[in-house]
Amino acid sequence: MTRYIAQRTFSLIPVLIGVTLLVFLVMQLAPGDPAQIMLGPKATETSLAQLRHELGLDQPLHVQYVRWLTRVLQGNWGRSIQLKREVLPFILERFRNTAYLTILAALFACSVGVPAGILSAVRQYSLSDHMAMVLALVGFSMPIFWLGIILQIVLGLKVGILPVSGMRSPERTDLVDLINHLILPSLTLAAGVTAIIARMTRSSMLEVIRQDYIRTARSKGLRERLIISRHALKNALIPVITVVGLQVGYLLGGDVFAEIVFSYPGIGLAMVNGILARDFPLVQGAILLVATSYVLVNLAVDITYAYLDPRIRYG
Amino acid sequence: MDSNCVKSTHPKAADARYKVQHVTEVEPSVQVRSPTQQALRRLRRDRMAVASAIFLLLMVIISILAPVLAPRDPTETNLSQRLAPPATPGYPLGADDLGRDILSRLIWGGRISLLVGFSAVLVAMILGVLVGLVGGYFGGWLDSLIMRLIDILLAFPAILLAIAIVASLGPGLQNAMLAISIVGIPYYARIVRGSVLSLREQEFVYAARIIGVPDFRILTRHVLPNCLGPLIVAATLDVGWMIMIAAGLSFLGLGAQPPTAEWGVMLSQGRQFIRSALHISILPGAAIFLVVLALNLLGDGLRDALDPRLRE
Numbered sequence: 290m291t292r293y294i295a296q297r298t299f300s301l302i303p304v305l306i307g308v309t310l311l312v313f314l315v316m317q318l319a320p321g322d323p324a325q326i327m328l329g330p331k332a333t334e335t336s337l338a339q340l341r342h343e344l345g346l347d348q349p350l351h352v353q354y355v356r357w358l359t360r361v362l363q364g365n366w367g368r369s370i371q372l373k374r375e376v377l378p379f380i381l382e383r384f385r386n387t388a389y390l391t392i393l394a395a396l397f398a399c400s401v402g403v404p405a406g407i408l409s410a411v412r413q414y415s416l417s418d419h420m421a422m423v424l425a426l427v428g429f430s431m432p433i434f435w436l437g438i439i440l441q442i443v444l445g446l447k448v449g450i451l452p453v454s455g456m457r458s459p460e461r462t463d464l465v466d467l468i469n470h471l472i473l474p475s476l477t478l479a480a481g482v483t484a485i486i487a488r489m490t491r492s493s494m495l496e497v498i499r500q501d502y503i504r505t506a507r508s509k510g511l512r513e514r515l516i517i518s519r520h521a522l523k524n525a526l527i528p529v530i531t532v533v534g535l536q537v538g539y540l541l542g543g544d545v546f547a548e549i550v551f552s553y554p555g556i557g558l559a560m561v562n563g564i565l566a567r568d569f570p571l572v573q574g575a576i577l578l579v580a581t582s583y584v585l586v587n588l589a590v591d592i593t594y595a596y597l598d599p600r601i602r603y604g
Numbered sequence: 605m606d607s608n609c610v611k612s613t614h615p616k617a618a619d620a621r622y623k624v625q626h627v628t629e630v631e632p633s634v635q636v637r638s639p640t641q642q643a644l645r646r647l648r649r650d651r652m653a654v655a656s657a658i659f660l661l662l663m664v665i666i667s668i669l670a671p672v673l674a675p676r677d678p679t680e681t682n683l684s685q686r687l688a689p690p691a692t693p694g695y696p697l698g699a700d701d702l703g704r705d706i707l708s709r710l711i712w713g714g715r716i717s718l719l720v721g722f723s724a725v726l727v728a729m730i731l732g733v734l735v736g737l738v739g740g741y742f743g744g745w746l747d748s749l750i751m752r753l754i755d756i757l758l759a760f761p762a763i764l765l766a767i768a769i770v771a772s773l774g775p776g777l778q779n780a781m782l783a784i785s786i787v788g789i790p791y792y793a794r795i796v797r798g799s800v801l802s803l804r805e806q807e808f809v810y811a812a813r814i815i816g817v818p819d820f821r822i823l824t825r826h827v828l829p830n831c832l833g834p835l836i837v838a839a840t841l842d843v844g845w846m847i848m849i850a851a852g853l854s855f856l857g858l859g860a861q862p863p864t865a866e867w868g869v870m871l872s873q874g875r876q877f878i879r880s881a882l883h884i885s886i887l888p889g890a891a892i893f894l895v896v897l898a899l900n901l902l903g904d905g906l907r908d909a910l911d912p913r914l915r916e
Contacts, residue, residue: 304756432896434855434868438871446878541761564858576760
């Protein structure tokens, strides 16, 4: 197991280098001169040239990349043009808020999606199975930003029980207030993932309950409930874990829409505002942070998978 | 791929001989159906998939005929009809904050969304297929290089990668389209590469190689047709996904720009009026939802029809 973890971790190094290279290039290709953006339209040619030299923009691309990467690794992620402050502490703070949102959404998606999938599989072709699968299809066909607006209208404005924007009410710092603010955006974000998890759990469960060892369990007279919960579930959930891992990517991307709709101060909101304001250091940092965290989550998922299914480790 | 799929890819000459044989040897009452015909028959029995296909066809026709069908110019403003509710005379679905006809804007917006969805998938598929075929068939360092590049693209959450590319190219519909196309490439490359790796080892490919068929011809005539099933399913599901993401980028202000009649733009502009005029933001969202739902239903139906073994 240790060997597998070590192997898997080392294989990430080229991927992470690739990710940094891509993030670097994407921002390099962006139109506009950073020096011009920083100094504004009134800047003189000499001051522009001086700033370009200070920023290293007059160097060849590969030199710039190595310098940039060194600075990133040292924790110097540059200064935001728009906010006039260090990028790293700002996006870390925003990322923490995003983490609350995505973790809550993931918890919701698993706690609804997995039981729904099991129930559907156990009662295949029943009314509840059909209903659940129709709901699942609706769930992942629904644009996040539209669902968010609908929830905002129905639960926020009409019923009026939940706050429809922001992260905290003024002058409140308690957990209840935070959770109240998190409910609608995380439900919005969770809908699509819940649907995918439910479908995956159902098909995985259906496959498992047709296997011989389940028939053996049935023929020796075990109760159905016990067969499902003790014997079938353990194997059925293994592929579901991979799907949950992949869906973290969907959560981290879709999170941008949920944050915009609910004006939630996470990293997605910061990123979109950064793009519209052409604040490249901020955008670059935000993309790098989210992508890196996605890579690390996938590593964790792979390791969990290998732990649960030894065939992966020795395969 | 099962063996009867393989048969369908024999060169035409062999195929003709095969049919002649049947005419003479098999009793006339036995109908021989090609795998494609069998799949179509299965698809026709799936009522949801058929209904979705009809709905989508209708949407395509409406989009093509938008200049004729739309009752008004989608950008024509009429401040006297500001925020008019649905069923206002002359404005069947109401008007937005500038008094523009929502029905006309939806019709024109469908044109953009469908065009973006289909062309982005087409571009992603062509490039992905090319990369996957070459990597899978030739193997070696080229394949390793391609797979590493694909790993890097897949290391990003898809939506984030699209946003990053738009950030680099600058907001706009064309750039958004390009961005979602690039995001789609690795998925197609993976599907094709996987199929090619298993096909490469099959006897009919060996046979073709032994009799000296050039690589290009083997790839296009023998290997590619056998990857089509999963590709068609993925592409159908993908059109919906790309329509959703393109509208999403416009919603964020990174795709189509106002005053363009585009579903994401309409939704984003309608948000300011959710207290007073709900329909402005609900209707374009519903349009996106219905099209995506139909594409998902059709994609599921196609998957079951093309590979009946997958059906539970």
